Amino acid sequence: MSFPAFKFNEVVNQSFEDSDFYDNLTKRFIFPVFKRLKNQKPSDDEIIFLGAKFWYLPEKDLDAIKGVYDDTAKTLKDGVQLEVRNGRVYNNFVPASANRISHVRPHTSQTQYVQGKYSNELPTPATWINRPDNDEQFNPSGRYMTTQCFWLNSTYLDEQITDITGL
Secondary structure, eight states: OEEEEEOHHHHHHSOGGGSHHHHHHTSOEEEEEEEEEOOSSGGGOEEEEEEEEEEOOOHHHHHHHHHHHHHHHHHHHHOOEEEEETTEEEEOSOOGGGOSSEEEEESSSSOOBSSSTTEEEOSSOOEEESOOTTOTTBOTTOOEEEOEEEEEOHHHHHHHTHHHHOO
């Protein structure tokens, strides 16, 4: 579950408790839960409504998410590391695989490492590893990178709706 994109400078200059992310996390959510029943042809698949629930993020989980926020702020202050592997750019923000309830990943399917519609200015220039030489899409100044947002991990959300799914 994604949250709105954040400005890198705001994360660096705001405490977790003063952030828009915190405000969004402390609201009441409604989770409608559906299940897809697979049939012979995908066009014949049925989607059934299993139920819905109102949900608040448990207070104890805010501490874990605060850690992700603080780690993100530190990474931004210290300078993000961007590494090109197999034509794809990876960064050193907290990934979903860290299993910390929340993680950071792009807010858009578009990538951009120069100033533009899909990028955000970094407070500290990024360090590039394996950056292709003379490639305009990978600005050597390291001042911009693809806009990011905070996400709640899908595994965490699955745990929150087990009373509806029965899984």
